[in-house]
Amino acid sequence: MARRKTVGIRDVAREAQVSVTTVSHILNNVSYARASEETRQRVRDTAARLGYGPNRMARSLRLQRSEMIGLLSEDIATTPHAGRILLGAQETAREAGLTLVLINTTQSATDTERDVEALLRQQVDGVLYATMYHRVVEVPEGLGSVPTVLIDAQDVRGKVSSVVPDEAAGAAAAVQELIDHGHRRIGFITNTDDVPATHGRLAGYRASLEGAGVPFDSSLVVARVSETEGGYEAALAVLRSSPRPTALFCYNDRMAMGAYRAAAELGLRVPDDLSIVGFDNQEIVAEGLYPSLTTVALPHYEMGRWAMKRLIAMLGTDGEDAPPVEHVVLPCPLIRRESVAVARAIG
Amino acid sequence: MARRKTVGIRDVAREAQVSVTTVSHILNNVSYARASEETRQRVRDTAARLGYGPNRMARSLRLQRSEMIGLLSEDIATTPHAGRILLGAQETAREAGLTLVLINTTQSATDTERDVEALLRQQVDGVLYATMYHRVVEVPEGLGSVPTVLIDAQDVRGKVSSVVPDEAAGAAAAVQELIDHGHRRIGFITNTDDVPATHGRLAGYRASLEGAGVPFDSSLVVARVSETEGGYEAALAVLRSSPRPTALFCYNDRMAMGAYRAAAELGLRVPDDLSIVGFDNQEIVAEGLYPSLTTVALPHYEMGRWAMKRLIAMLGTDGEDAPPVEHVVLPCPLIRRESVAVARAIG
DNA sequence: TTGTACGCGTTATCAT
DNA sequence: ATGATAACGCGTACAA
Numbered sequence: 001m002a003r004r005k006t007v008g009i010r011d012v013a014r015e016a017q018v019s020v021t022t023v024s025h026i027l028n029n030v031s032y033a034r035a036s037e038e039t040r041q042r043v044r045d046t047a048a049r050l051g052y053g054p055n056r057m058a059r060s061l062r063l064q065r066s067e068m069i070g071l072l073s074e075d076i077a078t079t080p081h082a083g084r085i086l087l088g089a090q091e092t093a094r095e096a097g098l099t100l101v102l103i104n105t106t107q108s109a110t111d112t113e114r115d116v117e118a119l120l121r122q123q124v125d126g127v128l129y130a131t132m133y134h135r136v137v138e139v140p141e142g143l144g145s146v147p148t149v150l151i152d153a154q155d156v157r158g159k160v161s162s163v164v165p166d167e168a169a170g171a172a173a174a175v176q177e178l179i180d181h182g183h184r185r186i187g188f189i190t191n192t193d194d195v196p197a198t199h200g201r202l203a204g205y206r207a208s209l210e211g212a213g214v215p216f217d218s219s220l221v222v223a224r225v226s227e228t229e230g231g232y233e234a235a236l237a238v239l240r241s242s243p244r245p246t247a248l249f250c251y252n253d254r255m256a257m258g259a260y261r262a263a264a265e266l267g268l269r270v271p272d273d274l275s276i277v278g279f280d281n282q283e284i285v286a287e288g289l290y291p292s293l294t295t296v297a298l299p300h301y302e303m304g305r306w307a308m309k310r311l312i313a314m315l316g317t318d319g320e321d322a323p324p325v326e327h328v329v330l331p332c333p334l335i336r337r338e339s340v341a342v343a344r345a346i347g
Numbered sequence: 348m349a350r351r352k353t354v355g356i357r358d359v360a361r362e363a364q365v366s367v368t369t370v371s372h373i374l375n376n377v378s379y380a381r382a383s384e385e386t387r388q389r390v391r392d393t394a395a396r397l398g399y400g401p402n403r404m405a406r407s408l409r410l411q412r413s414e415m416i417g418l419l420s421e422d423i424a425t426t427p428h429a430g431r432i433l434l435g436a437q438e439t440a441r442e443a444g445l446t447l448v449l450i451n452t453t454q455s456a457t458d459t460e461r462d463v464e465a466l467l468r469q470q471v472d473g474v475l476y477a478t479m480y481h482r483v484v485e486v487p488e489g490l491g492s493v494p495t496v497l498i499d500a501q502d503v504r505g506k507v508s509s510v511v512p513d514e515a516a517g518a519a520a521a522v523q524e525l526i527d528h529g530h531r532r533i534g535f536i537t538n539t540d541d542v543p544a545t546h547g548r549l550a551g552y553r554a555s556l557e558g559a560g561v562p563f564d565s566s567l568v569v570a571r572v573s574e575t576e577g578g579y580e581a582a583l584a585v586l587r588s589s590p591r592p593t594a595l596f597c598y599n600d601r602m603a604m605g606a607y608r609a610a611a612e613l614g615l616r617v618p619d620d621l622s623i624v625g626f627d628n629q630e631i632v633a634e635g636l637y638p639s640l641t642t643v644a645l646p647h648y649e650m651g652r653w654a655m656k657r658l659i660a661m662l663g664t665d666g667e668d669a670p671p672v673e674h675v676v677l678p679c680p681l682i683r684r685e686s687v688a689v690a691r692a693i694g
Numbered sequence: 695t696t697g698t699a700c701g702c703g704t705t706a707t708c709a710t
Numbered sequence: 711a712t713g714a715t716a717a718c719g720c721g722t723a724c725a726a
Binding site for chain 4: 021025033060062064
């Protein structure tokens with residue numbers, strides 16, 4: 001199990017009968033390199049033949065950049081979609097020849113500070129800070145010294161670039177879908193947390209109603225904890241109002257799952273008697289429910305990708321020429337499945 | 348946004364009025380360092396005060412090891428539990444001062460080979476190769492040159508250490524739980540893939556039946572695709588047999604979700620008329636179902652942790668003194684919820 | 695007990 | 711058109 005015999009730049013130089021300088025110039029395509037085409041070819045060939053690749057540690061030491069990006073993420077494992085942020089960031093990093101190093105942290109501020117320190121000690125060239133649900137954060141102290149982009153989070157002071165989902169537009173699309181199917185009395189099963197998603201989705205709900213000329217009726221909005229059980233309770237409550245809503249927009253797919261149960265208990269068939277739209281597109285739930293759930297997808301992959309691209313754009317630059325801070329909002333597409341039908345008169 | 352002014356070992360030396368050698372010796376606790384306790388203290392203090400940490404790039408170059416572990420994982424995002432493997436590996440790495448670098452790959456052999464190359468070029472000290480469901484793999488060529496441990500996968504030739512879940516024992520525990528509640532006629536809703544989980548879970552099912560003196564009845568085992576829909580179909584089929592089973596063991600939680608629907612359609616209440624146990628402990632499903640699902644948890648976190656520990660044990664060693672190849676099987680604990688009740692006579 | 699100096703593999707500057 | 715050589719920051723033989 002001997003470590004692969006490492007072939008260095010001097011091996012290539014010796015083999016190709018040139019100096020290491022020349023090899024370096026040619027392989028790095030430096031503009032001022034003045035070597036004959038014949039030499040270039042020979043050097044490239046021997047490098048390829050020997051399987052030469054530059055030693056990243058030496059390269060980093062010399063260049064004073066590690067070509068590593070730190071991904072600081074809260075509770076990687078908590079949400080099923082977290083992986084898609086990771087994936088988007090990782091693929092984008094790879095395309096740019098960057099390596100992603102991973103640090104998991106928690107919501108505890110002191111933990112986070114400590115983890116930031118650890119990350120900076122690795123001399124990462126930049127940091128992606130991802131929270132696992134959309135919220136406003138105070139960017140850790142230490143990150144002031146390194147290019148940083150926030151994912152699914154916004155800086156309290158707006159000083160750091162960030163990318164978040166367009167909660168309001170996503171919710172509006174969901175409700176519009178119901179309106180387009182003739183629904184007018186649409187309940188909103190929401191949650192009790194004071195987070196951007198709560199406000200954004202409510203705003204979207206109201207916007208679509210307003211667009212359709214349907215007056216807002218606060219008795220149709222009921223909030224519970226954003227779990228299946230909460231969705232069940234909220235749905236029961238709202239379905240008791242009279243006249244009964246013909247459709248429900250739910251804060252997330254888990255609450256929608258609870259709403260399905262409430263509907264079943266009340267003898268209501270989805271979607272014939274009651275249309276339902278969720279949010280999150282947790283596929284295991286959305287596809288597993290019967291009938292499958294129409295919902296709104298969060299752009300996790302795209303956020304990871306955008307953030308990494310943005311970070312890359314910041315890398316070469318310093319102060320003056322750095323791109324301005326940017327706060328981007330990415331669309332949440334509606335995923336149509338089988339839980340929405342044309343509204344019928346209530347029997 | 349100037350990069351933090353980097354404090355080096357010479358800064359500490361100057362500040363503490365000693366040589367860099369002394370600083371290095373003291374901070375690295377080298378055995379042959381003979382410095383007065385007073386000096387040690389002073390050096391440590393100034394290092395702390397200056398916020399000194401060794402430059403990893405320089406250190407790596409000198410030591411010829413990067414202190415980075417590559418995690419090569421197939422389709423990070425595919426399964427919700429993938430994150431827990433990651434988490435286990437990452438936490439363990441951090442405890443050892445190691446950094447985890449992440450490469451996502453696919454099941455395509457050529458992609459994998461390419462990604463392995465990329466990883467080795469980063470001079471990682473070791474590699475964790477994780478598949479996202481338990482299966483047998485051919486370890487990529489290039490990994491021969493670097494310490495490697497397999498997670499949730501086994502090497503075809505058994506030459507590489509690996510850790511996998513104890514499918515059979517987990518299934519046996521699930522079925523035993525049903526037996527302990529008085530069930531004798533227990534259906535097994537399984538899947539159609541030829542993977543270790545399929546065989547292991549069937550073996551566990553048979554073992555527990557046999558232990559209870561219940562003859563195996565192949566008409567109670569029905570296989571479909573391992574999705575909710577497949578679970579629904581299989582459950583309908585098996586619940587038609589006569590006498591009807593009083594309990595169902597399902598290959599995974601999604602299939603169990605389908606079984607819930609089948610039960611509802613047949614007017615069977617869970618768990619009063621029908622007990623159900625799943626596998627995987629996908630919390631969103633298991634807790635979201637009503638009643639919540641008793642199931643078996645896969646030890647993802649523990650596998651990530653074990654693998655990293657094992658890898659660390661291999662790191663310092665070479666050929667002779669390397670620990671022997673080991674294939675470990677980790678227990679899958681039963682998670683009791685509300686879907687199992689005492690068997691009743693069938694009305 | 696401590697300090698000097700070299701080497702790790704690159705890249706960049708300067709000389710030829 | 712090409713080559714010698716000085717950094718990059720650290721760890722450690724070896725000299726003192």
